[in-house]
Amino acid sequence: MTAVEDRATAEAPEREVGKARRRKEDARLITGRTTWTDNTVLPGMLHLAVVRSPVAHAKISSIDVSAAQEAPGVIAVLTGRDVADEQGSIPCAWPVTPDMVNPGHPSIAVDEVNHVGEAVAVIVARSKAAAQDAVELVDVDYDLLPAVLDMEEAVAEGAQLTHDHLESNRSFHFVFESGDAGTGQHTDEAFRDAEVVVSRRFVQQRLIPAFMEPRSVVVQPQGDNYTMWSSTQVPHILRIMLAMVTGVPEHKLRVVAPDVGGGFGGKLQVTPEEVISLLVARRLGKPVKWTETRSESLMTAHHGRDQIQYIDIAADREGNVKGLRCRILADMGAYLRLVSPGVPVLGAFMFNGIYKFPAYRFECDGIFTNKTPTDAYRGAGRPEATFAIERIMDELAVELGMDPLELRRRNWIRAEEFPFTSVAGMTYDSGDYETATQKALELLGYDELRAEQRRRRESNDPVQLGIGVSTFTEMCGLAPSRVLGSLSYGAGGWEHASIRMLPTGKVEVVSGATPHGQGHETAWSQLVADRLGVPFEDIEVLHGDTSISPRGLDTYGSRSLVVGGAAVVNAAEKVVAKARRVAAHLLEASEDDLDFSGGKFSVRGTPGAEVSIQEIALATFAAHNFPEGVEPSIDADATFDPENFSFPHGTHLCAMEVDTETGMVKIRKYACVDDVGTIVNPLIVEGQIHGGLAQGIAQALFEEAVYDADGNLTTGTFVDYLVPSAADLPHFDTGNTVHEAPGNPIGAKGVGEAGTIASTPAVVNAALDAVRHLGVRDIRMPLTPERVWRAIHGGGDGGDRATAGTNAYGGAQTETTAGVSTPQSALGGDR
């Protein structure tokens, strides 16, 4: 028996799932020698440049394009008026309430502009330079209107209006009440009886997704067909939406997302420029290209976050939580884009976090302001929710005089309670918060750091130390179609895959989940290699082209592996099932007597009688000797619609040094233990955690889209919008626990957003823990040194920044900085 076992071990192919493979797509992505949209050159291609509004809110009284039209190389200049009848409205697919107000979103402004950067005309020219030169020749007269920029002012009595044809600045009012939903007690009752109530106002600043590859679109007309290449996360959604917006029939439209250089949600959109490019190509019958500049990208690609959160938590004196009440103002910006209203509403199911609240109420107002529209940004609703709950738990701990971890432990769901239905009605699938927390504490060296913190306190060290906690969960694997339907979302949440077995034994995997840097090609190859027993190298993953992968719902919400990968696995199982019939025929055996292992079918009890799946692929291609009545194909496809979300969780700990003399904060150590279910590729998981941490920490410490008092984006370049580099971030000590997700055949939960969602409150909690003994109880994000210093030495939350001063351009004045100093922004702008 021993000998047999040894042989079996020796023959078993190495499992691909779990192997830290380097990504097969990286060489071409990193060198840039690939099909970025802007690398596309078509014969006779024309170039677009967009004329944009320099003012936040105005009526367009006239546009004179004559000089631009006569400029060298210019073919056409189109205004909003020229395309008013054909441009429709940028779609919003998520009407979160039946009475949600949508003002409509023209791709090119017709009568009025509602944010700085809004398109007012488009130049079509023979070269990019000629188009850019002509932009300056378009003369637009604006009748200025007051700009609405502050959400709290926007909802006050008698507020100025973002859109003067609407009655208010409110788009929707969404409510979840556990007492009404039957998932808990009535929240007001819980608060009425509470021994302790802590209330806080938190500000989720506006962020810019800042993907690496700027957006780019190429459209080629061919007869009445159109092919669009776009740097998008969502070619499938884009195709449907473009058909609905422009009237080009869906079957006459092919959309290709070639290699795409990052998105973070920022390319989960149907953009005005995509619509404009299609309209121009249709009108002129010529191929066109539009590629944005970095400045255009920061100013006009959709932004993220931007909420004001009023959070009340109720508890008893022993630290048992009794209720949570969240009132949210969510800035939509000037218009509703694809899922703008859905972002805060996704958060509605996550504010309660991992805690057993008996009562929960969530109310959210979507507010219009004269700023760039907001939409999905890594985490989309869940970082906002996680920040609020993890911050308020710390505030409650302070109020109760409890250790923040002890308070969490007292209230979190215990490992034996899974699956657990939360007060928001979500069924958390699996996990163990205690184990993850213990591991994280060890990784951080918690006890030594607490001892050092005490020493620094006692010696009144100018550099104080703090430790911040975030014990989080999130909902991933978007999404069960029925749940999306119940939330009025305009589409389902399934994903599609197909597998093509080629005659030479190679395999093509077609995925509807379109990557933009995540490593789908590597991970899907690992999944299929294990299921089919073919070498990793023999698998090619195809994606991102609606005529190659005709069905799909694309990549966002940590869904690709959990939903798209599941479809791939199911398709592979179907291939094996089909191949089994052929194998039985070729081996002259009963299907029931066949084993499938390592890519080979063998007849149980008959040594040597075996056939590989590659041989079956060739036999199927030839179809000379095939079972009677069976179609000669072992290709298969599968569509996977999850029944539930998956719920990754983890414990993130941050140790922070605060220089009380200057306000400079510096992360001393960061440790996290994440449970993302089964890990297909540890290297990719580690990379996603690192990138996620970088973006979550960036929200806490560095990034903020700042508008001045006239609605100009002050942080219009990377000089002022601070995206941290590796030099600005600490080493990350990471670990995992693994509790398989029961809802998909892989057991994966999703990892794309975990680091971003979890880290922000850990970092802010750490900074506050360092200086709370100095009387500080909040500091507004990002924790600039100035804000930290002011909070320590002047009280409050650190206050507003000087919004009209920029460090960019060596102080040169620009459209966005010239003459913008007003009484409200008079702090700066004098450089």
Added chain:
Amino acid sequence: MIPAAFEYARPTSIDEALQAIADGGDDVKVLAGGQSLIPVMRLRLAAPETVVDLGRVAELRGVRDDGDAIVIGAMTTHHDVMTDPLVQQHAPLIAEATETVADRQVRARGTFGGALVHADPAGDLPAVALALDAEFVIAGLQGRRTVPAADFFVDYLTTAVEEGELLVEVRVPKLAGEWGMRYEKFNRVAQAWSIVAVAAVVRREDGHIAEARIGLTNMGTTPLRATAAEAALAGAEATPEAIAAAARSAAEGTSPSSDLNAQADYREHLAQVLTRRAVTAAAGL
């Protein structure tokens, strides 16, 4: 991100360069490393008629020993300045400050002279040149003249280099005696400009500070010397208390701006803290 059209000249000597500037029309920009000029041209915030590219003027590059001074050619890149043995020996403050300039890519192209002539008060090298009492050698068609650092920085982004002239080299005097130097830079991310920075050059003698020269970055429209703090330090005991007391006057006479990173009062506070730290380190404490 495409600049407006411009004429382009690429001389190979200083004389050719001066002639090209003279012939270039009303609005000539001199291109050194291009790390400030190219971005503003691409954003069309600058649209010069002519760009004179000094990239091939070999005589403007390099560092040489000139007896009582070292001489740094205006077109010497940040990287070459940082790694130069003469700079490291005689003016380590320049090497220390240059290491903090932007990122590796910028330091590979950006030049010492370009950064000084650009005269961004948030730039690191102007305050350093001021603290080291450097001298600026300026060439014109009529000949050369030498301007001390104290007179070189005239106003915001404005220097003593007149129209038609060119900065060719910078003379940094060698210091005699027991000198210490320190550049204390304060910024939010590694590649950012200074919010405030302090360059301190300190001579110690018998447990006292004999002389302190303190250059301030980004505390006004030009780099500044912290003259009140310098006066308070002259002859003071080299103790933390004496330095801290003197540093409290570091922001006297400054007029810092307010921007996203810092409002003026916070900059004044930072100048005091950073002066204390820079002088303390430069004094070897």
